[in-house]
Amino acid sequence: MLRRPLTPAGAGEVWLSLPARADNVAVVRQALAGVATALGLQDAQVGDIAVAVSEACGNVVVHAYPDESGPLEVEVWPAGRRLVVAVRDRGRGIGPGPRPESPGLGLGLPLIASLADEMCLTAPGPGVNEVWMTFRLAGSGRAGTLP
Amino acid sequence: VSGPVSIAVSGGPLAAPVLSRVAAALAAAAGLDLDRLENARLVADALAAHGPARTPDGRVRVAFDEGSGALTMRVGPLVAGGAAVLLRECALPGVGPVLQRLADEVGVDAESGTGEFLVIRLEAADRRRARGRRREGARQRSARP
Numbered sequence: 001m002l003r004r005p006l007t008p009a010g011a012g013e014v015w016l017s018l019p020a021r022a023d024n025v026a027v028v029r030q031a032l033a034g035v036a037t038a039l040g041l042q043d044a045q046v047g048d049i050a051v052a053v054s055e056a057c058g059n060v061v062v063h064a065y066p067d068e069s070g071p072l073e074v075e076v077w078p079a080g081r082r083l084v085v086a087v088r089d090r091g092r093g094i095g096p097g098p099r100p101e102s103p104g105l106g107l108g109l110p111l112i113a114s115l116a117d118e119m120c121l122t123a124p125g126p127g128v129n130e131v132w133m134t135f136r137l138a139g140s141g142r143a144g145t146l147p
Numbered sequence: 148v149s150g151p152v153s154i155a156v157s158g159g160p161l162a163a164p165v166l167s168r169v170a171a172a173l174a175a176a177a178g179l180d181l182d183r184l185e186n187a188r189l190v191a192d193a194l195a196a197h198g199p200a201r202t203p204d205g206r207v208r209v210a211f212d213e214g215s216g217a218l219t220m221r222v223g224p225l226v227a228g229g230a231a232v233l234l235r236e237c238a239l240p241g242v243g244p245v246l247q248r249l250a251d252e253v254g255v256d257a258e259s260g261t262g263e264f265l266v267i268r269l270e271a272a273d274r275r276r277a278r279g280r281r282r283e284g285a286r287q288r289s290a291r292p
Contacts, residue, residue, distance in 0.1 A: 034165035
């Protein structure tokens with residue numbers, strides 16, 4: 001079983017909490033672009049991370065709060081030569097398996113799994129659902145120099 | 148909507164690139180024009196540079212509230228007296244107090260009971276002009292005998 005690289009929730013290098021709306025996924029992507037700039041990541045890897053995290057955020061927007069509004073939380077922290085990104089909701093979450101009522105194609109989680117080096121769905125606390133993923137840093141030499 | 152956009156960033160190399168990009172994205176969403184968007188970015192850069200030393204744990208927390216034509220950044224909690232020091236540290240020789248020059252309103256909220264906060268508001272150009280006209284009208288009225 002995969003073990004989440006440890007950082008207490010809320011203590012990552014970057015933590016974002018936003019209303020779970022589609023337009024806010026673009027804000028998350030901007031934050032990730034800032035992380036990528038600081039770490040000197042290569043464009044191809046930045047694209048993979050952005051797509052995977054956008055998919056996870058999109059799942060929260062579409063599935064987590066069917067009848068109400070709620071928060072989308074994103075946390076980012078470097079762990080050695082890996083970048084860890086956790087995407088959380090406090091609603092229904094999303095799990096593997098068929099969802100007949102889903103408006104999507106069901107490709108989001110497989111896509112995340114193929115782009116990330118590790119990916120796991122967890123429930124780190126009561127009422128909290130989390131997708132965390134790790135990406136091996138393959139940057140320009142500055143990558144992985146953060147604590 | 149379940150509240151404003153909130154961000155917490157540890158002091159270090161991630162702070163400025165992350166904060167300034169998020170500020171710029173939210174400034175655009177608030178309908179600020181390009182000049183004001185750049186000002187939001189500069190404010191975020193200044194907060195990333197000087198903010199971590201004025202918080203209890205070295206992490207800058209900003210709650211962004213984007214309404215139509217305005218972006219408000221509520222920075223904190225800061226250590227007691229941190230807001231005044233932060234404003235002073237953001238001054239540049241020959242430029243003066245940078246945050247006050249860039250923003251339309253800068254204030255300190257120490258009354259919330261959860262610590263001290265620096266509140267920074269940037270408005271779109273048309274709102275600034277309207278506010279300037281109102282101010283000028285009020286000034287002229289008060290100057291009449």
